[in-house]
Amino acid sequence: MKPAKRFFKKYLLSTLIILILFFILNIILICGTLLMAWNNSTDPDIPVQTISKNITLNVDGTISSTDYIENILKNKSAWAMILNEQGNIIWEKFLPKELPRTYSNLQIAKFSRWYLQEYPVFIQEHSAGLLVIGCEPNSITKYNFSIDINYIHSLIVGIFLMICFNILLIFILFWRNTHKIEKSIVPIIDGIDSIAQGKPITLSETGELSSINAELNKAGKHLLQKEQARAEWINGVSHDVRTPLSIILGYASEIEKNEDASQPVQLQASIIRKQSEKLRSLIADLNLTSRLEYSMQPLIKTSFSPVEIARQVIIGFMNGPIDNKYSFDFHSSSDMIPVLIKGDTELFSRMLSNLIQNCISHNPHGCEITVEILKENDTCIISVIDNGGGMTSTQIEKMNSGVFPNNMYNSNGESVHGFGLKLVYQILTAHNGNIKYENILPHGLKVILEIPIEHIDPHEEKLS
Known part of the structure; x- marks a missing residue:
């Protein structure tokens, strides 16, 4: 359940990041398009101020200009003229023949904002009169806008709110669809997990999936x-x-x-x-x-002393029909004597018996078997040690990973490490414990069991 929720949270977050990147990319594309249009623009870029400065009104009333103005106008395919207060042309340069030589105040007022016939023009006040610079027809588009400043402010705020609303709406729609998919997928994931654990499932057989x-x-x-x-x-x-x-x-x-x-x-x-x-x-x-594998073995949990159970198991082996080439030793720390753990005593005894029997079965030439029980914080540490042949590094790695062989016997008919130890692993798992295998030098095997110590209320024990 939790991995599925983490997956959908990551999916929703990645969707949000994709949306942000989408808008950033679109802004970059819009700016790039505007820049490309600006670079490809045929705007003559007439330097009106420069032209005005290079036209001089002489003392005698005549007007003179530099060659620089002529070169600019030629390069820009433009023309220029100066009108006096009466609207008459008193200076011109490359002026088209079809244009009038005298203009009324009304005509000047019209072309100052728009066009002089089909020529887009620029106006600049000059000491000699009114400087008019014209460009080629269809080279520039001129518009004249008069907009209320409050309208501009409202328009900017409205566009910003519209963009935010669209982002929020897209995010809500994505979240809704993700939540809908999650509601359909999570039961399926839980069902697969239940099947893996051998539990029965009953999924609803309605809906899209x-x-x-x-x-x-x-x-x-x-x-x-x-x-x-x-x-x-x-x-x-x-x-x-x-x-x-x-x-x-x-x-x-x-x-x-x-x-x-x-x-x-x-x-x-x-x-x-x-x-x-x-x-x-x-x-x-x-x-x-x-x-144990199919949860058909009910655990009868009681409080017991692991030291006492271990002693009983070892004594059972020593009193049984066992060869003299096997010897037993038992050690426990003093702080373990009063410690009790909660579990199934029969399964616990079976687990220790299997570990000791494993030492005997796989060391036919004899070995010394030592059982140690220590307390470490709130954990009971049980070690079963022998000085026999041990295991290979591959076997150690598989056992520590909880991987056991499918066959109980090898090609020679001899029993292999694993089947009895699988039972040990299952019993320990049922008691919320951990197991670790390691070879010891110069030779031998050490199996370490870690079982949590449950703090038991003495009043509760008396009642039970």
Whole structure:
């Protein structure tokens, strides 16, 4: 659920960033277009002030101009004239022949703002009169605007508000669509997560994604039926094998202890008994790991001392039919004696038994097995150590990653590291613990179990 919400938040944020970049890009494009239009403009860019300064009214009333003015006007395909107060031309340069030589005040007032016939003109006051500079027809467009300043202010504010409103509207529409998609997708993601955990799902088969929901419901139902059939098969096989296995163990034990039987027969009976006990243990592990995997094993949690349980497990091995080439040692810190943890005592004992049995099974030439229990903050640290052959670095890496082999035996028929340890991993996970494997020097294996210590109210314990 949380990863899905983080995904949609990132999606919404990325959408907002895309919108901002979109508007920035459009502003850049608009500015670029205006700049390109300005650079390609045919505006003659007449230097009216410069031309006016280079025209001189002489003392005798005549008007003279420099060659600079003539060059400018030629280059710009323009013309110029000066009108006196009566509207008569008293100086001209490149003036078109079709234009009048005398202008009334009304004519001057008209072309000063617009055009002189089809020629766009510029007006400049000069000491000699009125300077008029004309350009080629259709080279410049002239407009005359008179707009109220309040209208301009309102227009700017209105455009700004319109842009903000559009951005907000787009963002709301994106958020609405994202929220709509999220409401449809999140149940699907939760359903996939439930299927991965082996839980039943019932998704609504209505709406836009109803077909996906329907297929997920079918897949979830099919997987549950398949896994249930597998668990029931394992349970049935375990139950069916239990009786004949008990008979084999019983007869093998009787033959092994029968003094009338020959030595080779007793040895063969001993081998049959040991292998049958191993088979019984493997079947029990298989049944239990299946139940834990599909949450079919109810945990009966009580408060118990891990030190006491560990002692009982070790004593059980020492009093059992175990070879003298295996030795046991047990250490616990003094602060662990009063510590209690909450869990299933039967599963906890099975977990320690599997770890010790793993040391025995994979070190046929014998080894020293040490169990240590320490307290570190609010955590109980249990270490099972042997000085046997250890594991390869690849096996260590897989075990620490929670990856276990699918096969219980290798190509030589020997049991491999993993199946019994998978059960240890499952039991520890059910107790909210962690496990770590590491090789020790010069040789051997160390398995570290970390189980949280729950602070138990003594009054609550008395009531229970």
